[in-house]
């Protein structure tokens with residue numbers, strides 16, 4: 114990681130982040146930095162604190178301690194007022210694993226995109242908005258016909274493309290991708306990963322990529338944070354960490370078969386690394 118980065122090079126800085134649920138520390142003393150235009154993975158087995166970290170960054174959970182600075186502005190406390198919520202939306206968007214549950218089943222894709230533009234670009238004229246909707250569809254490889262479709266008439270890959278178009282419609286600096294390709298077939302997954310790489314190169318967006326799949330992480334990220342039981346056990350350049358893991362837990366993750374919701378207990382017992 115580049116320790117000489119200036120604030121202008123940093124999209125997201127998380128420092129000593131903590132979240133307690135009762136007596137459980139779901140996230141404990143987590144610090145990392147996502148550079149502008151960079152792509153950072155958070156990996157770890159089920160329950161390691163990845164989603165809780167993402168929720169705090171999104172403002173869906175309030176940290177027990179620590180700070181979150183995105184695009185130079187503190188977002189450790191909930192947004193005050195709709196103007197700040199809108200501004201935060203322009204800084205950071207999230208794409209979830211299951212686009213079906215995050216898309217409104219009654220709304221056509223083009224109308225959904227137009228609505229985001231209305232919220233974030235209120236002074237855009239109606240013809241400019243229509244043109245931008247068409248452009249957004251094109252950016253994610255969808256056509257006007259898809260724009261006229263309801264989510265139920267689309268494939269899983271097309272729905273995920275629509276969810277990505279919705280995220281980038283706000284022109285965010287940072288997109289959190291929470292298991293965003295996990296539900297897709299391998300060939301569709303490859304297409305969506307290529308799309309994400311192209312969008313990053315074209316638009317300079319930074320990605321925070323939450324995943325249990327190290328092959329995907331290797332393909333799409335530059336840096337990696339490995340979490341276990343709420344804490345970071347290892348972080349660094351993705352290639353270096355995955356090629357030469359320093360921590361036994363990272364070695365264990367690398368040796369395990371990637372699947373949703375890792376349960377490493379059996380494997381731990383097999384390799385004798387304890388609980």
Ligand SMILES: Nc1ncnc2c1ncn2[C@@H]1O[C@H](COP(=O)(O)OP(=O)(O)OP(=O)(O)O)[C@@H](O)[C@H]1O
Nearest residue numbers: 134137139157158159160161162163164165166374
């Ligand atoms: N709202 C909550 N109330 C109480 N405990 C919670 C809550 N949300 C998460 N936890 C606990 O915090 C810990 C971390 O959960 P988290 O969902 O962040 O893990 P994760 O790494 O994202 O897992 P997965 O890959 O299964 O989504 C777990 O022990 C979980 O049970």
